[in-house]
Amino acid sequence: MTTTALASTALSTADRLADALADPKTVWPGGRPDGGRAWPQSLAGGASGIALLHIERARTGHGDWDTAHTWLATAVHGEVSAAANANLYFGAPALAFIMHRVAGASSRYLPVLERLDAATLTVTRNRLAAAHHRIDRAERPPMEEFDLIQGLSGLGAYHLSRHPRHEITQDALAYLVRLTEPMPDPSGLPPWWMNVAPTGAPHAEYPGGHGNFGLAHGIGSTLSVLSKALLHGLTLPGMADAVERICAWTDQWRQGDETSPWWPGQITVEQTTDGHVHSGLRPRPSWCYGVGGTARAQQLAGLALGDPARVQAAESAILAALRDPLQLAKLPEIGLCHGMAGLLHAAWRMATETDNPEIAAELPYLASRLITALDRSDHDPELLDGAAGAALALHTIGTGSALAPHWDTFLALA
DSSP: OOOHHHHHHHHHHHHHHHHTOHOOOOOOOSOOOOGGGGSTTTTTTTTHHHHHHHHHHTTTSSSSSHHHHHHHHHTTTTTOOOOOOBTTBBBBHHHHHHHHHTTTTOGGGGGHHHHHHHHHHHHHHHHHHHHHHHHTTOOOOHHHSSSSTHHHHHHHHHHHOOOTSSSHHHHHHHHHHHHTOOOSOOOOOOOOOBOOTSSSSSOOTTTTOOOETTTTTTHHHHHHHHHHHHTTTOOOOOOOHHHHHHHHHHTOBBBBBBBSOOSEEEHHHHHHTTOOGGGGGOOSSSSSSHHHHHHHHHHHHHHTTTOOOOOOOOHHHHHHHHHHHHHHOHHHHHHHTTSSHHHHHHHHHHHHHOOOHHHHHHHHHHHHHHHHHHHHOOOOOOOTTTTHHHHHHHHHHTTTTTOOOOGGGGGGGO
16 A cells, blocks of 8 residues: 555545544433543543544544534533542543643633643642652552553653643653652662552562553653653753663563564563563553553653664564564554554654654554454444544544644653
């Protein structure tokens, strides 16, 4: 498939998906969801996430603002959470994130954005205070403290996109730097090591907790946010050192060879003692834990540090996955988190960043796989694992751009 044909097919598929997601009453025939991940203010599974699709389409001239406004109204309906459960994917910060993307085109949302910003500032300050108290006690971090979905890497990503020179942005970045500083602990484990399983809770199979590399719940998101801050020209004390500390740990556990490197999704204390990760534990090439996310974080780190070898390793890693039928077969799902859309968009973002023709040449095949999977049956409408996210990835391939402020900031890819 030629580049022109790919763009046309991707865009027409995205149009079809978006048309099917135009009316909340059609998407949710039983009425507005009122619980779980489908709560309206949820970015992952609710109206906020579907609103993001329609906002991006309207911003690029491929959708209408009336549809975006309908979904925004659905997303903000009811009481907005600014409590301890609020984060980039839920509540006031999630709504602020999508409002930031529409406010530049419609001044009607500026007062709402200002209120959401104020709530998000309060949420972030409270989370920062708790995190610093935890570090002062020399305790291990809980997953929800620093990860992208629930924690301060996600909130930091929002503030960096919304107002990079704001005091709260500096404070969030300063915390992420402090997160990487050595703890008074003889174990030799990194300071971001968690005494819980990848579920976020203690588990008998993880008696010593785990170290997490992923973008969704691990140090990958912190690496991405700090690297993006450096690329923005922010120079907080210790920021480059923090990026280098994370890179040193990921380098220690990088597997494969120069042509096909990969990183684990997580490791256990037993593996650190053995100094070995079995090749069978290679994660599938998803965004959340696999090379779709970890390679992009490494590419950003290499660019931020002026380290061309790291950039090359990152691009070799994603290129190897894109060229390996066995790796692609591990992604039958369509979504951004666990499926083909996440790998496709991460690869597009990496190819675009450094104008890499080899990565770009592999995109048509993966896009075709995704389109075929979408044509086979109906799918959940949600952003993170469903049709809205796949539509956004294909829309971006079809238009060849993702306007700033970038929609994929919530994935720590931009």
